[in-house]
Amino acid sequence: MKRATLAAALIAAGAVLAVGGFYAGRSTPPAAAIPQAAERKPLYWHDPMVPGPRFDKPGKSPFMDMQLVPVYADAAGEGGVKVSPTIQQNLGVRTAVVKKAEVSASFDAVGTVQFDERLSVAVQSRVAGYVERLAVRAPMEQVRKGQALATVFAPEWLGPQNELLALQRAGVAPDLIAATRERLRAMSIPESLIRQSEEAGTAQARFTLSAPSGGVVAELGVREGVAVSPGMTLFRIAGLEKVWAVAEVPEAQAIRLVRGQKVRAVLQADASQAFSGELKEILPQVSASTRTLQARFEVDNRSGRLMPGMLLRLQIAGATTSRLVVPAEAVIRTGTRAVAIVRKQGGAFEPRELKLGAELGEQVEVLEGLSEGDEVVASGQFLIDSEARLKSVLGAMQAAPAASGGAQ
Template sequence: MKRATLVATLVAGGALLAVGGFYTGRSTQPTASAPGAPATAAERKPLYWHDPMVPGPRFDKPGKSPFMDMKLVPVYADEGGDAGVRISPALQQNLGIRTAMVTRASTASSFEAVGAVQFNERLDVAVQSRVAGYVEKLQVRAAMERVRPGQALATVYAPEWLGPINELLALKRTGVAPALVAAARERLKAMSVPDGLVRQSEERGIAQARYTLHAPAGGVVAELGVREGSAVSPGMTLFRIAGLEKVWAVVDVPEAQALQLKPGQKVTATAQADVTQTFTGTLAEVIPQVNPSSRTLQARFEVDNRAGRLTPGMLLRVQVAGPSVSRLLVPAEAVIRTGTRAVVIVRKGDGSFEPRDVKLGAELGEQFEVVEGLSEGDQVVASGQFLVDSEARLRSVLGGMSAASAPQGGAQ
């Protein structure tokens, strides 16, 4: 009986020691976290603090955001860092997330614009009267009529020339010294009497005062300043002929693109009414005047029109090609524009996603030039980036709410 009682007492004592040791160990050793369970706020050390609405800037201590009326949110090492967000492959497939690679290519800063055909004013020729007289006959009676080089335009009667011409004829009949005849000829030349009219008068022996004006160049009569029977005076413009061998395509170009233009750049023009009609030309000049309402400059492109297919007023679609430059390109659909910022969602090497501010350059069709923020070979989200961005912001806000609800000793 005494032996049984002693054994029972020893067993009970051992049990009490085991239980006491268990509780003593719990009170003196840190509790191990279960696999996969998040660490407590006291054990997690933030990498930095940021504003989830403006995730770019980082802060080394908690406080109030300088951008929004909210507290800065901590970012921990086990959250992937850099404000990244993880999405399971199944969810990525359900969301239709598609990525594209940032590439580098040699591209030309070309753009397309619509311009109107105008006369090339450098080819304009004025036909003027050198003497007072009358228009006896008008061969070209309407403006915008086509003329050929050397074509007769009008017959002018100049009575003021009769006296000097008759004087020359009289000197030749009397057989005076050749010097006097030469002086009479010089007087007629100073009065702008055509040589052909003087020669005709000498051949016939009768003073001729009717002369014909001929077109000095081909084109169209852009301005008709007289009618048949009208009086003319010295220096009066009777006709203005506009050449058509080369015409201007005047295009309104935005300021940013106008800075890239240089005289002599080659262009290809297509008729707006018929895309099969193509023309070639060069940039003549950029007019140094900005339209204050549209913030554009006018550029004059000199287009070859020897075939005569272009007429003023027609519309041309001008393709301007700039010099080839090596550029970093990102698909335009991958860029999220927020007014003053441009953001892309980058897929990192560990499979997580992060928003990243980028600085864009020229717009090249369906791609943007990236000046800053990305590197060649980066993977960017081209489809579903708005959902990823929303998920990242939501997790940042929820993480900030949970961190704020936990007891902390940080800054207010």
């Protein structure tokens, strides 16, 4: 009896469930008829790393090796790539602020000391004769102004001097004696030699060549006993009061040079010895192998401590200007353009194409593309680029299953 009652109860429960399921199926619409959330329609597609250009259909970015990313109406105002703070910390992203800095156009160069050719003087013979004695016997000897260099015997000067002495003894008119004196001067007979002849009463054929200025005997063209002729250079004296420091300056720095720029020259072998100088000439020739120009600086050497061949470190002074700068590590150079990744106020990152100026060591001048106060990524730029590519790929992967599910 109990078993029959239990069976009847189970049959009644099954019937109730069947009827309930039937009515539930009648009242619930089929899955295809269930209204889904409104499908998001992209406004356009773009490359997150180059957000400026917009495209009307998906595809591969013409700028980066990644797929274009759709931009929807609710995110149309957002530009660039958003990276969560946690990921930024994991990627080691570090930023720097774009600022103006007082930059000096000064730079250093190495110069070689040379003789100042404008101070060189030549000592020549004005008459045919013989060198009887040399007071300076070797090149590169230092001489002072008025120092005796050589004694020359000039027999050709005996006749004109004897004529002058004879006229003086004859008591001729002063005008005739004055004319004779002028003829002796025209023959380049030194005035001191004429006075000696008049005082001694006999013609003098030996005279002493003296140094017209102080310096170094850079060229010695005679020896004792040799014959000399008019116009022959016997000595060439290079002055040492001022010297040239000739430096090889790269083209990029040569444009900053201006005649008259002051320079501080420090002896390479002894930094405690410094000299003042001035830029005198930029030689109009560029070396094809080194792409440098030669700049000629005039350096004060009244102390006489600088000698040709010495090396000087030239500290070339320039004007100080205010320039917009960023760390050099924040600039991505692609070969054809320069890009920096900027952090926006909403936390997103976007690239900016830059126009760069001068290289300033660890910083670089920015002419266009950034403003003072902008925050740029100084490290982790390529990881942000990878994050943008990863998001693009994941977005495409999520869109693919949705599209395949909708097609069923």
